[in-house]
Amino acid sequence: xxxxxxxxxxxxxxxxxxxxxxxxxxxxxxxxxxxxxxxxxxxxxxxxxxxxxxxxxxxxxxxxxxxxxxxxxxxxxxxxxxxxxxxxxxxxxxxxxxxxxxxxxxxxxxxxxxxxxxxxxx
Amino acid sequence: xxxxxxxxxxxxxxxxxxxxxxxxxxxxxxxxxxxxxxxxxxxxxxxxxxxxxxxxxxxxxxxxxxxxxxxxxxxxxxxxxxxxxxxxxxxxxxxxxxxxxxxxxxxxxxxxxxxxxxxxxxxxxxxxxxxxxxxxxxxxxxxxxxxxxxxxxxxxxxxxxxxxxxxxxxxxxxxxxxxxxxxxxxxxxxxxxxxxxxxxxxxxxxxxxxxxxxxxxxxxxxxxxxxxxxxxxxxxxxxxxxxxxxxxxxxxxxxxxxxxxxxxxxxxxxxxxxxxxxxxxxxxxxxxxxxxxxxxxxxxxxxxxxxxxxxxxxx
Amino acid sequence: xxxxxxxxxxxxxxxxxxxxxxxxxxxxxxxxxxxxxxxxxxxxxxxxxxxxxxxxxxxxxxxxxxxxxxxxxxxxxxxxxxxxxxxxxxxxxxxxxxxxxxxxxxxxxxxxxxxxxxxxxxxxxxxxxxxxxxxxxxxxxxxxxxxxxxxxxxxxxxxxxxxxxxxxxxxxxxxxxxxxxxxxxxxxxxxxxxxxxxxxxxxxxxxxxxxxxxxxxxxxxxxxxxxxxxxxxxxxxxxxxxxxxxx
Numbered sequence: 001x002x003x004x005x006x007x008x009x010x011x012x013x014x015x016x017x018x019x020x021x022x023x024x025x026x027x028x029x030x031x032x033x034x035x036x037x038x039x040x041x042x043x044x045x046x047x048x049x050x051x052x053x054x055x056x057x058x059x060x061x062x063x064x065x066x067x068x069x070x071x072x073x074x075x076x077x078x079x080x081x082x083x084x085x086x087x088x089x090x091x092x093x094x095x096x097x098x099x100x101x102x103x104x105x106x107x108x109x110x111x112x113x114x115x116x117x118x119x120x121x122x
Numbered sequence: 123x124x125x126x127x128x129x130x131x132x133x134x135x136x137x138x139x140x141x142x143x144x145x146x147x148x149x150x151x152x153x154x155x156x157x158x159x160x161x162x163x164x165x166x167x168x169x170x171x172x173x174x175x176x177x178x179x180x181x182x183x184x185x186x187x188x189x190x191x192x193x194x195x196x197x198x199x200x201x202x203x204x205x206x207x208x209x210x211x212x213x214x215x216x217x218x219x220x221x222x223x224x225x226x227x228x229x230x231x232x233x234x235x236x237x238x239x240x241x242x243x244x245x246x247x248x249x250x251x252x253x254x255x256x257x258x259x260x261x262x263x264x265x266x267x268x269x270x271x272x273x274x275x276x277x278x279x280x281x282x283x284x285x286x287x288x289x290x291x292x293x294x295x296x297x298x299x300x301x302x303x304x305x306x307x308x309x310x311x312x313x314x315x316x317x318x319x320x321x322x323x324x325x326x327x328x329x330x331x332x333x334x335x336x337x338x339x340x341x342x343x344x345x346x347x348x349x350x351x352x353x354x355x356x357x358x359x360x361x362x363x364x365x366x367x368x369x370x371x372x373x374x375x376x377x378x379x380x381x382x383x384x385x386x387x388x389x390x391x392x393x394x395x396x397x398x399x400x401x402x403x404x405x406x407x408x409x410x411x412x413x414x415x416x417x418x419x420x421x422x423x424x425x426x427x428x429x430x431x432x433x434x435x436x437x
Numbered sequence: 438x439x440x441x442x443x444x445x446x447x448x449x450x451x452x453x454x455x456x457x458x459x460x461x462x463x464x465x466x467x468x469x470x471x472x473x474x475x476x477x478x479x480x481x482x483x484x485x486x487x488x489x490x491x492x493x494x495x496x497x498x499x500x501x502x503x504x505x506x507x508x509x510x511x512x513x514x515x516x517x518x519x520x521x522x523x524x525x526x527x528x529x530x531x532x533x534x535x536x537x538x539x540x541x542x543x544x545x546x547x548x549x550x551x552x553x554x555x556x557x558x559x560x561x562x563x564x565x566x567x568x569x570x571x572x573x574x575x576x577x578x579x580x581x582x583x584x585x586x587x588x589x590x591x592x593x594x595x596x597x598x599x600x601x602x603x604x605x606x607x608x609x610x611x612x613x614x615x616x617x618x619x620x621x622x623x624x625x626x627x628x629x630x631x632x633x634x635x636x637x638x639x640x641x642x643x644x645x646x647x648x649x650x651x652x653x654x655x656x657x658x659x660x661x662x663x664x665x666x667x668x669x670x671x672x673x674x675x676x677x678x679x680x681x682x683x684x
Contacts, residue, residue: 030415031422032216033470035209052275053206054472055215057421057587058428064580065472068479069199073279092146171466178462182675182684183510184455184489187462188482194465195478202471240675240684290684298682406467414469416598417534420591427590 034083036062038070041078048080056081136337141267144210152336156266157211159338161218164204165229167197168222169403173237174246182240189286190243196283200276207268223408230254231389232319234397241294241301241308247287249309249316252354255280256346257320265337288357295361302363309358310366317381318389320347351379439502443560444495445522445619448512449657450551451491452523455513456665457544458484459672460531469534476580480541483573488513490566497562514676518659518666522617525656526609528665535588535598539606542581546634547613547627549574554622563621582638589642599644611652 033055039048051070056062062081070076090098106112115122123131128147135142142148171194178194181187205215221227232250237243258280261273294305321327321343333339341349351370358365369382391397438444461481468474492509499507526544531537552574555567588595614628632646639645655661670677675684 030216030418032214033418033422052203052272053209054202055470056472057418058425060583061421061425064583065476068476069202069472072195072199072479089145092143168471175466178465179459179671180674182514182679182682184485184492184513186684188485188489191462191465191478191482191485195475195482198466198471198475198478202475205471293683296683298679300679301682410467410469413533416592416594417469417473417588420588420595423595424587424591 033057034085036066036081037084037087038062038066039080039082040066040070040076042075043077048078051075053084059083133335136265136335139337141270142265143267151332152266152338153211155333155336155338156269157208157213159333160204160208160211160266160269160272161213161221162228162230164201164208164218165222165227166233167201167204169229169233169407170250171197171201172403172406173233173235173399174243176237177240177243180240181243186243186290193247193283193286196279200279203272203275204269207266207272210268219411223404223411225395225404228393230319231392231397232315234392234400234403235311235315236398238311239304239308241291241304242312244287244289244291244294244305245308245312247283248291248357249287249312249354250319251280251283251287253316253319253350255284256350256353260340260346263337263340288361291361291363295363305361306363309361309363313365313367314384314388315392317347317350317384318392320344320350322386322389348378351381355379440498441502442619443621444498444502445617446621447491447495447498447563449522449617449619450621451488451495451512452521453527453656454484454491454548455488456521456523456668457527457540458482458488459668460527460529461537461541463531464537477537477541480577480580483570483577487566487570487573490569494562494566510676514673518661518669520659521661521665521669522659523656523661523665524609524612525653525662526606526612528656528662528668529606529609530664532602532605533598535595536602536605538581538584538588539599539602541577542585542638543606543610543635545574545577545581547610547631549578550627550630551622551624554627558621585638585644586642589639589644596643599642603644603647607647608650608653611650612654612656615652615654615657617657 034057035053036056036059037053038051040051041048051066054062054065054069056065059081062083063079066079066081067076071079102108129149132142132146132148132152135146142152174190174197175194178187178190181190205218208218209215218227222229237246255277258273258277262270262277264270264273291305291308294301324342324344327343334342355365355370367382369380371380372378373380392400395401458481461477461484464474465478465481466474468477489509492512496507496509496512499505499512524544526540529536529540549571552567552571555563556571558564558567585599589599590596613631614625616624636646653662675682
């Protein structure tokens, strides 16, 4: 089997497709609109959450496209967009050293502490 | 790690129901299979807009017009979600669109059938979307994270499509004789192509085994097709209509409905480009894309100008 | 007939937004890029929603005055070319993206001013529909203005296409401001604000307003271009072929 080991450091999208310095060229020679990641706040008081991605020529258009594409059913009250190429992500190869050292620090969790039932408001 | 170890670790993750994410190591064949399947799925949504878009201008009431437009627009959204998911595998949407427009990429053959009467809008919603939903519900649990997430979003929106289709046929089935005839005729024409949507029989499907092992698919073509038949046979009774298959009958032993043989010659002919509308569908996609080229270029040119102006101002 | 002017005024707006919606709907599945296909279809849905609200109100008024059984659908699907009172600009072909965008910009900018006045109407229904619709229209104005600027100041080709669109469409904008006898608001009074808006967007788009153009009229009194006679038979075909059927 032809195995290729690829490492991508920028977000969900392989870097050769994130729009580079703005645009990628396809085989016909036409330039593509850059790719944007869309984050939606579904209601006041909640965090913005990644909803998906889309293409837009500029930030203003990206916000409007996000409104038209991702909030057709009242899914949002606020939109963030960021060009995909600006998202920096951790590397899955680092997962062990990044995340596993936290697994034995159970004393960080409140349930670790056994306290008398009489103690209130804690 | 050696490639063999990587492959084993990969399969272990799949077996443990851990989703694969874009930057994780994956066998090249897994990447390619997903890319092919997701992009075909995206193309199907986009080409699927055409046969229904065909009736927007003639929808018989303002309410039906609004519903139909919203539905076709949803399909554009679904295509977009799926292209985004496919892009995480290393091919740009533009490249995929080029492959569709050049005829290199495939899409669901069902959309190469014509929509001849208004009742076809109901039949497409009920049968075609109904068949698609069975596949899509299964895919909500597919092993590739971005695909599964896109499918969850799509399934939420899609259930409206099937319901409006059935409801629209229900109104026809209670209408005048002419409307009832129109309804039955549409069911007759869309029934067999809907069964074909599940693809070749398991015994002839080449990609099936590996896809199931990798949990890209979780049910075989024949399993899904049977599920569809069992479901529709019950639903058609509510319409007071019939399905055009004399061999359709309950099999007590299997606890499923038996059904007649699909015309596989027709299936392969449509796949190969000889369906009633293959050429028109591709021509319509190419026309929209080509006529949009100057629009896309202008938007980029303007964005570039504005960026430079802001830079000059700042400097 | 009681309320005849009000009824005609409401029908005029209903016809106008329906016919523009019918035209814009042709972009659905044929847009220049997926995101914009979805965007213009949202506008189409807004317009058809507005049409339904106005037709429903017109039906109510007619049924009250004349003891009839009109519905939004009988009004949209069973009236003929000479009955339709839509603005001419709405029935013109879509042309290219430039022509569609420019028409949307001209019309939505006018509609925005119109709704701003209608909100103040003493007729509660009119005021309520206008209040709901103007939120949609504000977005249409924003979206189409940005596209006018983008295309005007984009490439040489897009600039030329915008100029062609202006050349073709400008003659149909005068009709906005010439009052019919049934007009709900004083449309003539909106002209200066509208011109100012167009001028400011055109300035940014490096485009200019044509001078001394003859203005086409007739839509408000049912004297249309030849295009409407193709739009209606297509749109109304099922209602005409199957009289009295429910859908």
